[in-house]
Every structure is written in C-alpha cells, then in structure tokens.
Amino acid sequence: MTRLLVGPFNRVEGDLEVNLQIDEGRVTEAWANSPLYRGFENILQGRPALDALVIAPRICGICSVSQSLAAATALRHAAGITMPENGMLSANIAHGAENIADHLTHFYLFFMPDFARDIYADQPWFASIVDRFKATVGTGAAQWLEQRRRLLHVLGIVAGKWPHSLAFQPGGSTKSIDKGEKIRLLSTVQDLRRFLETNVFADNLDAVTELTNADALFAWADNHPTGDFAQFLTVSRACDLDTLGQVALPLMSQGAYHNLEGSLFSRGVFDPATGKRNSVNIDAFSEDLTSTWMQGATAHPANATAHVDADKDEAYSWCKAPRLNAQPVEVGALARQVVDGQALICDLVRAGKTHVQARIVARLIETARLVSAMEGWVKALKPGMPFCEEKPMVKTGTGSGLIEAARGSLGHWLAIKNGQLSHYQIIAPTTWNFSPRCAAGVAGPLEQALVGTPVRAKEHDPIAVQHVVRSFDPCMVCTVH
Amino acid sequence: MAEKEFDTGGFDFSEVEKRLGVTRRTFLTFCAGVAGSLGLSTNSAMAMAKAIAQPKKRPPVIWLHGQECTGPSESLLRSEQPSLEHLILDMISLDYHQTLDAGAGHKVEEIKKKSMEENKGKYLLVVEGAIPVADGGIYCKIAGETMVDLTKEAAEHAAAIVAFGSCAAWGGVQSAAPNPTGAKGTQAVLPGKPVVNIPGCPPNPANFLGTVLYFVTFGKLPPLDEQNRPKWAYGRLIHENCYRRPHFDAGRFATEFGDEGHKKGYCLYKLGCKGPETYNNCPSLEFNNVGGGVWPIGVGHPCFGCSEQGVGFNKPLFSLADVKTHTPPNAFPEIDDRSDASGASTGAVALASAAAGAVAGATLVTARKLNSSDDGSNSDDQNG
Numbered sequence: 107m108t109r110l111l112v113g114p115f116n117r118v119e120g121d122l123e124v125n126l127q128i129d130e131g132r133v134t135e136a137w138a139n140s141p142l143y144r145g146f147e148n149i150l151q152g153r154p155a156l157d158a159l160v161i162a163p164r165i166c167g168i169c170s171v172s173q174s175l176a177a178a179t180a181l182r183h184a185a186g187i188t189m190p191e192n193g194m195l196s197a198n199i200a201h202g203a204e205n206i207a208d209h210l211t212h213f214y215l216f217f218m219p220d221f222a223r224d225i226y227a228d229q230p231w232f233a234s235i236v237d238r239f240k241a242t243v244g245t246g247a248a249q250w251l252e253q254r255r256r257l258l259h260v261l262g263i264v265a266g267k268w269p270h271s272l273a274f275q276p277g278g279s280t281k282s283i284d285k286g287e288k289i290r291l292l293s294t295v296q297d298l299r300r301f302l303e304t305n306v307f308a309d310n311l312d313a314v315t316e317l318t319n320a321d322a323l324f325a326w327a328d329n330h331p332t333g334d335f336a337q338f339l340t341v342s343r344a345c346d347l348d349t350l351g352q353v354a355l356p357l358m359s360q361g362a363y364h365n366l367e368g369s370l371f372s373r374g375v376f377d378p379a380t381g382k383r384n385s386v387n388i389d390a391f392s393e394d395l396t397s398t399w400m401q402g403a404t405a406h407p408a409n410a411t412a413h414v415d416a417d418k419d420e421a422y423s424w425c426k427a428p429r430l431n432a433q434p435v436e437v438g439a440l441a442r443q444v445v446d447g448q449a450l451i452c453d454l455v456r457a458g459k460t461h462v463q464a465r466i467v468a469r470l471i472e473t474a475r476l477v478s479a480m481e482g483w484v485k486a487l488k489p490g491m492p493f494c495e496e497k498p499m500v501k502t503g504t505g506s507g508l509i510e511a512a513r514g515s516l517g518h519w520l521a522i523k524n525g526q527l528s529h530y531q532i533i534a535p536t537t538w539n540f541s542p543r544c545a546a547g548v549a550g551p552l553e554q555a556l557v558g559t560p561v562r563a564k565e566h567d568p569i570a571v572q573h574v575v576r577s578f579d580p581c582m583v584c585t586v587h
Numbered sequence: 588m589a590e591k592e593f594d595t596g597g598f599d600f601s602e603v604e605k606r607l608g609v610t611r612r613t614f615l616t617f618c619a620g621v622a623g624s625l626g627l628s629t630n631s632a633m634a635m636a637k638a639i640a641q642p643k644k645r646p647p648v649i650w651l652h653g654q655e656c657t658g659p660s661e662s663l664l665r666s667e668q669p670s671l672e673h674l675i676l677d678m679i680s681l682d683y684h685q686t687l688d689a690g691a692g693h694k695v696e697e698i699k700k701k702s703m704e705e706n707k708g709k710y711l712l713v714v715e716g717a718i719p720v721a722d723g724g725i726y727c728k729i730a731g732e733t734m735v736d737l738t739k740e741a742a743e744h745a746a747a748i749v750a751f752g753s754c755a756a757w758g759g760v761q762s763a764a765p766n767p768t769g770a771k772g773t774q775a776v777l778p779g780k781p782v783v784n785i786p787g788c789p790p791n792p793a794n795f796l797g798t799v800l801y802f803v804t805f806g807k808l809p810p811l812d813e814q815n816r817p818k819w820a821y822g823r824l825i826h827e828n829c830y831r832r833p834h835f836d837a838g839r840f841a842t843e844f845g846d847e848g849h850k851k852g853y854c855l856y857k858l859g860c861k862g863p864e865t866y867n868n869c870p871s872l873e874f875n876n877v878g879g880g881v882w883p884i885g886v887g888h889p890c891f892g893c894s895e896q897g898v899g900f901n902k903p904l905f906s907l908a909d910v911k912t913h914t915p916p917n918a919f920p921e922i923d924d925r926s927d928a929s930g931a932s933t934g935a936v937a938l939a940s941a942a943a944g945a946v947a948g949a950t951l952v953t954a955r956k957l958n959s960s961d962d963g964s965n966s967d968d969q970n971g
Binding site: 113114121141142143144145146148149153154156157159160161164165166167168170255258259261262263264265266267268269270272273275277278280281282290414416424492493494495496498583 | 652654655656657659660695696719722725726727728729730759760761763764765766767768770788789843844845846849850874875876877881882883884885886887888891893899900903904905
C-alpha cells in the first residue's frame with residue numbers, strides 16, 4: 107500500500123491537490139484538497155445589500171455570470187421583484203453563452219489534451235488526437251479559441267464586459283437591447299452553430315440531440331468520424347471511459363434557463379440506483395465542516411456560520427462538505443440532462459452509475475441543446491420593451507438564489523438587516539463534487555469516483571486519475587470562495 | 588494604404604505574416620494602433636513591428652497565480668485583432684502558467700525552477716491574484732509552498748515584474764474589509780522591487796499587451812504614474828473621457844435602473860458611478876472587442892472603480908463618487924437627494940482633489956534598473 111500526492115493540477119481553474127492511497131495498482135482511497143481560501147462570505151457581510159452584485163461575481167473569472175445571476179436571484183427573492191420577460195431572456199442568453207464557452211473550453215483545452223500525452227503514443231488513434239488536441243499546438247483548440255472570442259461578443263453586447271459583468275440586477279438587466287444588437291446576437295449564435303456543425307459534431311445539431319441511446323450514439327459516430335466529438339468517442343471506447351470514475355450518488359439540478367412559461371431544463375434529483383426522479387427539498391441542504399479548516403456546527407446555508415481554524419487536526423481541505431438529506435450528490439451537465447430526462451444521457455447511466463464518458467457526452471449534448479434554445483431567446487427579445495423592473499431593494503429580508511452554473515448547482519443564501527447584508531453563504535458546484543468527508547465519514551463524489559482508478563507502475567501523475575478529476579471540470583476558485 | 592504611411596525600409600514581414608496568421612497590413616495597422624495609444628510616433632510603431640517580426644530572444648515569462656479567479660488570463664484569451672494572446676505567446680516564452688500548462692503536477696514546477704535558474708535576471712514575472720500574508724501565508728499554497736514565498740522567490744531574479752489585475756496590483760476583492768486572509772498586492776510583499784501595476788477586474792488585455800510590447804521593443808518599461816501604472820493607460824479619469832459626460836455637465840442624471848433618465852442614457856453619477864475617481868482607459872478601449880459602446884457604462888451600469896485602490900470593493904456600489912477633477916456647478920440639482928444613497932455628502936463631493944497628474948520618480952528608477960539588463964536601446968520618446 108502506498109500514498110501518492112497528485113498535484114498541483116494544471117488546466118483546472120484554481121488550485122487542487124489529490125491525496126491517493128494505492129494498493130495493487132488501484133486507488134483504494136482518495137482525499138481532495140483545495141489549498142486556497144479567500145473569505146468572500148465574511149467580506150460580504152455588513153455591506154449594502156446590492157454590493158453583492160459586484161463582490162460575489164469576483165469569486166470566479168470563468169463562471170462570473172453564474173455568480174452574478176445567483177446573487178441577483180437571491181436579492182430578487184428577498185425583495186419580491188418579478189423580472190420583465192426581456193430581463194429573463196437577456197440573462198438566459200448571457201448565461202447560455204458563458205456555459206457553452208465553459209463546456210467547450212473544458213473539452214478542447216482541459217480534458218482532451220491528456221489523450222495527446224506520450225503515454226498513449228502506441229495507440230492507433232494517437233496521431234489524429236495529437237493533431238487536434240495537443241496542448242498549446244492542437245488545431246482544435248486554436249479554432250475553438252477563435253470561435254470563443256466571437257461567442258463572447260454576446261456577453262459584451264448583453265452585459266458590457268466579461269468576465270465580471272455588471273449589467274445583471276434583481277429587476278433584470280441595465281442594458282436594453284435594440285434591434286441592431288438583436289441581429290448581431292442572432293448572427294453570433296448562428297456562427298457558433300456553424301462551428302458546432304462543422305468542427306464539433308460534423309452533423310446538424312438536431313441529428314445529435316435526437317440520439318436516444320448508446321448504440322445509436324456509437325453508430326452515429328461511425329458515420330460522422332471527422333467531428334471532434336466522434337474523435338472523443340473513439341478514444342472513449344478504446345480507453346473504456348465508461349468504466350472510469352464511476353460513482354452511484356443522487357444527481358441534482360436546480361433547473362435552468364427560466365422564462366415566463368417555466369424552464370428549459372427541469373429541476374429535481376435523480377437516484378441512479380433506483381431510477382427515480384424526485385423534487386429537490388432545499389431545506390434539506392446542510393454544510394458539514396468536519397474535514398474543513400473551519401469551526402462551526404453542521405447547518406443549513408441560510409443559518410450556517412463558520413470560523414477559520416487552520417490548525418484543525420482532522421481537516422484536510424478549505425472546501426466544506428455540502429449534503430442533501432445528509433448525503434453527497436453529484437452535480438453538473440450530466441445531472442442536469444439526466445434530471446431533465448434527456449434520453450441519450452439517461453441511457454448512458456442506466457447501469458446505475460455515472461462515469462467519465464457520460465460526463466463528457468452530457469456537456470456536448472447540452473451545448474447542442476443550448477444553441478437552439480439561445481436562437482429562440484434572441485428571437486423572442488422585444489426591443490423597446492422594459493429590460494429592468496424599477497423597485498427599490500428592501501431594508502430587511504432573506505433570500506436564496508439557486509441556479510445552475512456550467513459545472514452544476516450554485517446557491518447563494520443571504521439575509522438583509524437595515525439595508526445591509528447580515529448573512530451570506532454560498533455553495534458552489536465543485537463544493538458539491540469535490541466535497542471532503544463529512545462527520546459520518548462519507549467521502550465526496552470525486553473522492554468516491556477515484557476509488558478503483560488504475561495507477562500504472564511508476565506513474566507520478568497517474569493519467570487515469572487526471573481523466574477522472576478533469577471529467578468533473580472542477581472550478582476550485584468557486585469551491586472555496 | 589496603411590503600409591504606405593510607414594517607411595518599412597524594405598523590411599520583409601512575410602515570415603511574421605505566416606507565424607501570426609495575419610496580413611502585413613493588419614499587423615502594421617495593429618502596431619500603429621498600439622503605438623498610438625501609448626502616445627508614441629509611427630517610428631516607434633515600426634520599431635515595435637520589427638521587434639515582433641525578428642525577436643532577438645523571446646523573454647521568458649513566469650506567470651504566478653495567487654488568490655484569484657483567472658479573470659485576467661481569461662480576458663487575455665478572448666482578445667483579438669490580431670489575437671493578442673497569440674501575439675503575446677509568440678513574443679514571449681511562457682515557461683509556467685498554471686491554467687494553460689500542458690503538463691501536470693510537480694513536473695511543471697520543476698520546469699519553472701529550471702527556467703528561473705537558467706534565465707536569472709532576464710525573465711519577466713507576471714503575477715495574477717493577491718498574496719495572502721495572514722497566518723504565515725497558509726491561505727494560498729501551490730505545490731505545498733505559500734504564494735508569498737513563491738512570489739519572493741520568483742521576484743528575486745526577475746528583470747521586471749508585472750502585477751496583472753487589481754488583485755495582484757493592490758489586493759483586489761479579497762483585500763476588502765475585513766480582509767480575512769491578509770491579502771496584499773505584489774508591491775506590498777516586494778518592498779524595494781519595481782512592480783508595474785496593470786489594475787482592473789478584469790484588466791483590459793490591451794493594457795497588458797501595450798506594456799509587454801513596449802518592454803520587448805525598447806527593453807524597458809513605459810512611463811509610470813506614482814502608483815506604478817503605465818501612464819498611457821491610467822493617465823486619465825474615466826469621467827474625463829466618458830461619452831455620458833455632457834449629461835453630467837448639464838445636470839441630467841439617471842436615478843434608478845430603468846427610469847426615464849436611464850432609458851435616455853443620462854449620466855450615472857447618482858447611481859454611484861465611480862468614473863470621477865477612477866483612472867483607466869475603459870471609455871476609449873471598451874471591452875470584449877465588440878465595439879459600439881460595449882463597456883460597463885455603455886450598458887447602463889455605473890463604473891464601480893474596479894481598478895482603483897480604495898474605491899472598488901471598498902466604497903459602496905451606490906454611494907456617490909468623490910469627483911476628482913472639478914466640483915459640479917451650483918446650478919445642479921441636489922446630488923444627495925437619493926434617499927438610499929449612503930456615504931458621501933454634498934460637501935464631500937465638492938472636495939476637489941489635487942491628486943491628478945502627480946508625477947513621481949518611480950518611472951526613472953524602474954527604467955534605470957531595467958536598463959542595466961538590456962542593450963540600452965531607447966530610441967523612443969513620448970513626443971515622438
């Protein structure tokens with residue numbers, strides 16, 4: 107039995123180390139540690155309520171729109187404001203653009219380059235993967251970065267700048283989109299569609315989103331081998347990525363992209379072990395600090411308080427351990443698509459466990475679904491109609507803002523007294539996924555998913571561990587805020 | 588057309604066209620644009636173009652990430668015309684960057700140490716993120732070492748140090764009260780070392796690029812203000828160049844998002860705009876390269892002073908700004924009639940500050956230190 111410390115991880119957002127216990131070439135136990143702490147929740151307290159809109163987004167430079175929207179949602183909830191439809195559409199368009207940017211950046215820059223490492227040099231697919239995905243020189247990444255720049259014009263038009271946009275308010279958006287801008291938005295989204303239909307899928311998006319099961323998916327890939335998605339599927343089959351990073355925990359989604367009728371992706375929690383889909387009871391959330399360098403009782407985020415204790419013996423991370431009904435849950439695109447009942451993704455986890463392959467496929471399928479939805483949202487914008495509801499912020503109240511960031515469920519809980527924030531707690535997506543052990547000794551989703559991962563002889567940075575960790579697309583700066 | 592304005596002296600740009608994937612015209616126009624925003628002549632633009640076209644030796648760069656969100660790197664990755672990141676990565680040899688690196692783990696840390704040893708006194712150190720110093724610096728560790736130790740180590744033999752973003756420049760968001768981790772800017776943990784500050788949350792990538800281009804071309808840093816910010820980028824208040832300024836001068840203000848004044852594009856001063864006390868070039872450069880008024884004030888949101896120490900994350904978002912340049916005329920409607928605008932009173936706003944335009948010796952000191960390690964070429968000057 108040996109111990110191995112893997113990290114710091116490059117090509118993840120923020121700082122991460124993973125401690126592994128290895129026996130006979132397999133991981134037998136894992137501990138995830140994020141060695142960064144900034145104290146956002148303490149900084150937010152005592153400030154004017156609306157200052158949350160500029161402080162909270164700074165938690166993260168790659169999903170800042172999600173943080174902005176969660177803060178705005180919590181304030182809206184506290185003040186009882188209803189956004190005009192244009193405000194909802196604006197938020198959806200900006201959020202969709204950011205989430206797609208995150209998903210494809212993860213695919214091209216963070217996840218796939220690992221398969222272009224020399225350890226795979228003897229594989230038949232190696233040459234074409236190197237050509238497309240090798241870090242810093244792959245043609246795929248260069249094309250994506252070019253496309254990403256154009257996609258981010260959307261965030262410029264809708265929100266002024268990115269990251270750390272300021273336009274999002276409890277009442278909607280400070281930016282009224284005019285007719286000319288609406289056309290620019292539409293052409294930018296259609297330009298993204300062309301990129302997806304040419305480079306990523308090499309097929310039209312409807313054909314991809316209509317695939318209903320794994321057999322159909324692989325048959326489709328054989329017929330469209332030139333796309334980058336098909337290249338991933340080839341690698342996935344060769345490396346058995348459906349057996350890697352397996353975990354059987356409930357999958358949770360808060361529902362995403364709301365409009366007057368409801369939401370594009372539905373809300374709920376799915377238990378892969380039983381195949382049952384239930385509603386989420388957010389009152390059953392708790393934050394456990396057993397393994398965190400903090401002191402404080404296990405409590406709901408609306409009431410939780412925590413004090414730093416860097417000398418705590420049993421602690422090993424700055425990340426808290428959030429639980430739903432005292433259980434860890436997995437969040438992310440995979441959870442969103444399964445909770446929404448997307449046929450292909452549900453089929454990929456039908457054996458009762460999530461895995462590396464399903465997490466990657468879910469991100470790309472979600473991307474395809476989002477592009478069509480974004481075109482609809484842009485078309486539905488009504489220039490000349492209000493984008494923001496005028497209503498002053500309340501002096502006293504409480505609110506929660508639960509949304510879906512690219513990497514999964516994000517929640518902000520706040521209380522306002524005399525116009526100032528008296529309480530602020532945040533649970534970020536990777537806080538769920540990379541949670542440390544709780545009082546019951548139950549490991550977090552990543553820690554569980556790493557058990558059983560093969561480690562080759564003399565590997566210092568085990569390649570399979572890299573695949574599992576990156577399959578969650580961790581955002582460590584959000585995790586520890 | 589563009590190339591006729593330059594005397595390229597028969598210089599062959601075909602190689603750089605191929606390398607950067609842009610036409611000669613685009614490339615030269617770009618260099619002229621950068622030189623222009625730096626306040627330099629077309630001769631300097633040519634010098635820059637040639638420096639990029641035939642790099643003597645690409646300066647190696649070590650890029651450290653402290654307490655941060657990667658916002659500055661992200662904003663660099665979305666820049667264009669020609670893609671700035673392409674240009675920068677082409678001009679410099681990026682030996683260590685945590686988010687973009689191909690490798691993993693301790694191998695990359697070894698490469699960093701090797702590069703720092705081999706390029707003693709020659710590398711450019713870029714710091715992104717704040718440096719927590721409370722409790723021995725434990726709140727940010729990379730490969731088991733604290734950020735404060737890593738920064739000091741990397742700074743020791745750096746030719747120049749650039750603090751990229753507000754966090755690295757002065758501590759940024761995490762240094763806001765109560766500053767739970769004792770977050771500080773780069774200069775604060777490196778007393779006596781010249782640090783160039785490019786604040787902003789995120790900073791405009793062009794401000795970084797201009798500084799790096801200047802460094803690569805002339806072997807020294809551009810003129811800096813008393814806070815070590817490049818003057819060409821941070822020399823003026825946002826208020827001075829704001830397209831809504833005429834509304835301020837005429838006393839026309841928005842008082843709520845979505846009200847009549849807001850819809851008409853009036854001045855956002857009463858919504859707490861910190862443009863009157865924030866030095867940055869946002870009104871002229873804008874953001875996200877979309878053009879057409881895309882920047883925070885352009886989309887109807889007040890500036891909150893993200894780049895200005897003591898303003899961003901410190902003053903409440905909707906409190907009135909301290910107008911640095913001149914006092915609003917008496918004819919204005921009362922400026923503190925917004926019942927929920929806390930903080931400044933009329934009197935406080937009326938206080939004119941003499942801070943603008945102060946020049947310190949920092950530039951000279953910095954340039955002198957750098958000149959000792961370059962070939963002394965300094966054909967540029969601010970008057971062209």
